[in-house]
Amino acid sequence: MTKLTALDLSPFYRNSIGVDRLFGRIMDQIDHASSTNYPPYNILKTGDDTFEIQVAVAGFAQGEIDVNVKDGELVITGEKQPEAMLVGTEYLHQGISARKFIRTFTMADYVEVIDAECKDGILTVRLERRMPEAMKPKTIAITYAK
Numbered sequence: 422m423t424k425l426t427a428l429d430l431s432p433f434y435r436n437s438i439g440v441d442r443l444f445g446r447i448m449d450q451i452d453h454a455s456s457t458n459y460p461p462y463n464i465l466k467t468g469d470d471t472f473e474i475q476v477a478v479a480g481f482a483q484g485e486i487d488v489n490v491k492d493g494e495l496v497i498t499g500e501k502q503p504e505a506m507l508v509g510t511e512y513l514h515q516g517i518s519a520r521k522f523i524r525t526f527t528m529a530d531y532v533e534v535i536d537a538e539c540k541d542g543i544l545t546v547r548l549e550r551r552m553p554e555a556m557k558p559k560t561i562a563i564t565y566a567k
Contacts, residue, residue, distance in 0.1 A: 460499070460522055470550040471535075474526060479542030480519050488537045488546060495526040495534060495546065531556070 463475040476497055478486055486499045501519035528548065535547040 459520065460524065462524065464526075467547075470552075472532075472548040472550075474546045474548070476524060476544045476546075477542060478539065478544045480517050483539075486539065486544060488534070488544075490528070490534050493528050493530075495528055495548075497524045497526075497544065497546070498522065 461477045463473075465473045465475065467473055474495070474497075478499055481499050481501060485501055486497065489496045489498075498521075500521045529550070531552045532548050532550050535549050537544065537546045539545075
């Protein structure tokens with residue numbers, strides 16, 4: 422596997438106007454990709470304009486997970502509340518992770534979060550691309566002069 426250590430985008434900046442935000446988002450995604458893999462997630466395309474993000478959140482209870490949208494980013498955070506162990510018990514092995522996490526997804530223009538549901542340890546966030554009517558392609562009728 423090749424690791425990307427430096428990426429020079431200056432040639433693109435010289436020939437492009439107004440896309441500096443796009444390149445910034447690309448660089449942020451490269452930085453995020455090299456960070457933690459916890460918690461694991463899936464991204465599904467469920468229709469032409471509908472998507473789902475599934476995040477494994479087993480062990481997190483109600484109130485320990487937050488889903489927020491701000492500035493075109495979907496941010497899912499989880500923080501497990503410390504549990505009081507029963508007196509006289511100790512872990513012989515603790516393999517179920519309950520560490521704090523932040524998972525960020527950059528959303529494309531006109532993509533909105535429809536809802537979020539947690540079932541069987543999987544948080545499902547449903548998204549839909551809702552393009553405004555003014556942005557949709559339209560056919561213009563041609564009138565022919567007689």
